[in-house]
Amino acid sequence: MFHHLRYLENLDRLDVWPSRRIVVDRINPFKALSEEEFLCRYSLNKECANNVIQQIQDALAHEVDSRGCPVPPFLQVLITLQYLGTGNHQLAISDYSDVSQSYVSKCVVRVSRAIGNICHKHIKLPSHSEVNRIMEDFQLIAGMPSVIGCIGCTHIAINRPPGDQFELFRNRTGYFSMKVQAVCGPQQQFYSFVSGWYGSVHDSLIFDKSYLRQELEKNLQPGYLLGDCEYPCRRYLHTPVLNPCTPQERRYNASHCRTHSTVKRAFGLLKRRFAFLEKRLQTDLNNTKMIIVAAAVLHNIAIKQNVPMPGETNDQICNESQEDHHDGPSQIAKKTLESEQKNDVGAKERDYIIRNYF
Template sequence: MWDPSVPHYTGLVFLKLFHECGVGLLHTEIPQNIGIILRLSDCLEISQPAVSRCISRVSKAVGMLGHQIIKMPAPNETLQVMEHFKNIADMPGIIGCIDCTHIQITKPPGDRSETFWNRKGKFSINMQAVCGPQLQFFNIVAKWPGSAHDSNIFNKSRLCAEMEEGIHRGILLGDAGYACRNVLFTPLRNPQSVQERRYNTAQVKTRNCIERAFGVLKKRFACLGKTLCISLDNTLAVIVAAAVLHNIAIQENIPLTDESEMDQNHDHEAENYSEMQAQDTEHIIFRGCIEAKDDRASPVSPVEAEGGFGLLTGATGDELYDGDVTD
């Protein structure tokens, strides 16, 4: 029996969470409907409380590196980032691509659990991210429930205010779920001219970076592509830690298995734009604002809007980086 108090094993549990639980254990005889904690406990032969402590301790420690690893390009790096984006589809002035992805979780306790119920009928955290041309994350916000609309998350983020104030030079690219504005360009709804169709094709092709970044993140850390059966506090920490390690892996040129296959699976998106558009439009654009068809995507309570779910789960901005750190 391993001693969970030894730091080495604490790190081992964390690595097992990200890799073995998502990949290796899928090929064992352990039933797939039991929780991640129980699976790790059985695999490593340590108690479930010890596994939970290890995950919490290490993921929060890694997340503390977020301010250093996950950040928008510095002024002296902006032109280089824009040039790399321009090389994709000849779109100038692009500083990043933005979108949200759902990280599935088990039903949280308490009477607020319904706010985590997303439009696909699953409990989740809706994580916003901005990525660069090398699929690295420039900014993440991992504190909103699954019912929160993508545009609402961006509107209430610190990044939105900083972009509109001109702190960050350049333009973001987003999908049809966002309102088009000076700092965020979206696809045209009904392109008529050749120029408009060319813009849409270039926009989708360039924006494909964020879809690929999410794909690489969930392939590298496969537990994020499945249901996280851990506490909400630990879930937020694990998401941030995964993003930090993702950026480190890119900086260190750590290869990802079958990454070329993933690229091929996404290359068709620009050609099938109309099909993507139909899937993206569960909302309507009216007078420049996006209104969700479902009331569940309405803004959350003022407490959550100001501080996010980090405050509700006991984590403050000093303890857990989420890309939009609370004051």
């Protein structure tokens, strides 16, 4: 007892300074994780993720979080990839990355904006030198000639939006959503991607208001797009025959269905690689639109670099994509389409394809 008291008295005579807190460097996933572990956590492999970082790091400042710890650009990108790829709560991601939840929220928006700013480099219509190869690849699917892309829409579920116009976001199925329209190629890469429309808006209206239609109207692109019955048949957009009567028309419809499923598979791939798209998004509407576009850009980069899907098979992706969007055109849409297709130039060109190829 007296020995301990003497020891404490001696301590009082010493100038004891508290040791300085040393902040250990955050873990570097590029070094700490295997390729498979990295892919499962970030939905991209190391090479692809590094490619994304190189493209946008100049737009991302070296920051510190609320605790004064540095967060370099590469870690900001990985935080965003983990959010998009896993769909985990921001709090779980903040714990894994050793940052605050509020920082994760700001980081996702900032990095998504930087990725969205390079959209024009990765989502664009094929050049004239690429068109012939694309037509050949599409024709190999089911014999459909001269196809340069497949167009379709999908819904991204969101929380009930604020304001008086929230009902505009309620889609035909009954939940609130943001509608996305895309054109994809034979390898499920996106050539055009439009995000931010109300869930209740008809597919054909989105197309009519799009920059893509203006470009196609100029007749600068050879070939045509394939669209489902939600679209009117036009010179540059061919749809299925609504009431096939001949063997040729039925063969055409079967080929159209198999070829057009490419866009459904593309949406399926997008939602499986970036699992947050399968959940009800809770971000601000403007941020939601931007994050969805960022996911599409990353999707195209992954397709170009042949990045495998983490833990998924092609059969799973195909089966899930079949339930992606439509329950068939409405009766009003059917009547409108039938009246348009009787005299439309597109219907005549479609008939030419049917007579000569099917």
